Amino acid sequence: MTNELIFICGFIVFIMLMLAIDLGIFTRSNKPVGIKQAAIMSGVWVALALGFYLLIYNYGHLLHNVDSFAVLQQKNLDNFHKLKLNPVDFEGSLALYRKNLALEFITGYVVEYALSVDNIFVMVLIFSAFSVEPKYYHKVLVWGIIGAVIMRFIFIFVGAALIDNFHWVLHIFGAFLVYTGVMMFVNRNQEEHIDPQNHKVVKFASRYFGVHPKFEGSKFFIKQNGKKLMTPLFLVLLIIEFTDVIFAVDSIPAIFSVTKDPYLVFFSNIFAILGLRSMFFLLVNIIEKFHYLKVGLSALLVFIGLKMLGGHYAEQWGFTTMHSLIVIVGILTVSVAASLAFPKAKTVQKHH
Template identity: 40%
Template sequence: MNVSTWVWAVTLVALVAVLAVDLLIIGRRPHEPSMKESGTWVGIYVGFALLFGVGVWVTAGGNYAAEFYTGWLTEYSLSVDNLFVFVIIMARFAVPRKFQQKVLLIGIVLALLMRGAFIAAGAALISEFSWVFYLFGAFLVYTAINLLKEGENDEEDFKENILIRWAKKALPVSSSFESGKMTVVTETGKRLFTPMLIVMIAIGTTDLLFALDSIPAIFGITKEPYLVFTANVFALMGLRQLFFLLGGLLEKLVYLNIGLAAVLAFIGVKLFLEALHTNSLPFINGGHEVHWAPEIPIWLSLLIILGTLGVATAASLMKTSRDRKKELV
């Protein structure tokens, strides 16, 4: 897939413009969005992603469009998992509802910047060392095992890292969020940081950890940096509106971790198989390609990911429905 410099430039300008509009809306009126507002924005962003995929289909062909849709769906699902941690962080630091949009938006911008850096690094590694897919595959399988070990998401799942603990001890932090700014000046003229800064550190470091999972996952679906980047951007745009739209539904997705673990494990195995096709490691088949390794087509990957996530969602809703009926009896 040949993507010219001007296409990259137009794409980046368009995406930055959308983010700028979002920032202006949030900056003008911090508030808790209604279900209608959240649903409208989620629908708009999903529509943008679907239209973008059609554009890829028209200009580059159906296979690349399928890669984009599969990558976008995978990243979107992983982003929903991000929301669980965001909910915990919001609760842990008692962020007022009217400021949660601002926290989410800044967190998403940080995630975009981090993923952009990881995508560039990942693309450079892949172009130079095909064996890096072995590492990506092993990392995804390891991540899948860790997801299976996790229980239901609760506040104990979030552990304050060393940077958060240092900031809370070393920085002068006020007890109130005030107007939602990072700093505030007291009546005596002393400048203090607000808890908003600590929340931003928590969100930023969490974004970094999630980027480590998501980038190898999408490189297991497509090797095209343009599709990797755009799939990540479309998956993150609208995440804050989805946060308010889903609301309590997040707590009902009790099997999402299992579904995501299965998806990551599948992509990890897929990466191993693809690495075998381009093998250059001397201790594996004498440094030659392994012909017996099956090749998984993109349409089958899309069906497996859709089916796995669909089953996990349906099973989660059925379980929570049964549990609720038992409580009423």
């Protein structure tokens, strides 16, 4: 059994254990998740991500079983790290490699966490459109995340195989991210709307499966006249899964701009997804206050896309992962600060 397989299996077991505890403890009561609980949950997931950063920083070489300079050099080439390794100083080169892995992980995590905020805007719309009671949000999101972990695993390793065999795919990813960023900026003020009756997922489910017309508490399925029917709550879960697939098309190429190591892409992606649920409950009532965030996210996507397109020039100019992290954090900080400093003017209705 390879080290990579041990790492990935251990990581998935850890995720499933955390989600099982989460689902068992918090979903039984079917109570809305409060701000305090959401803040604690967010803090726990961020702390776990930082703990994983330290694990990679100190033991990252074990991930790919780097036990000689030849293996280290090969991994440096395979994953396009572009590190200046010293053949006469294996320990020093190994420390540089671990430090770089840790930096790539945390940068990818910040990128994915930031892009997840846009997902929250859509989740709020979905729950509102289907009139889901707040006490059922948590159950839907936990099961949604389990599905997202499986789909991201497939997407990331397929993407890594494409990049490994067709390096020019990175330029397609880059162009796509620039286009997405520009379109996000152009459409930033458009009112988004979800029609529950005419949504593609609802139409598909209604055509091929039995759908119950009304909610039945927290149940996803009910039996009626010996037939198993899906409830509107399960339809909401399917729509959230469908939405995550669409968001993955943006976010996964974005992390490949930071690191080409598929394991780091997976780890950073999943940690951000796990934190998304608690961040949803933290921001659900105040998300509209961050009205410049979409501008920030569009700038972030354009920056990442341009970096992918001009990767060779970025390296020549000495543009490192640390520089990318500084730019990314800077964009997000400015967009949040601008939202708070210049709040959206409230529309006042005049009475005659």
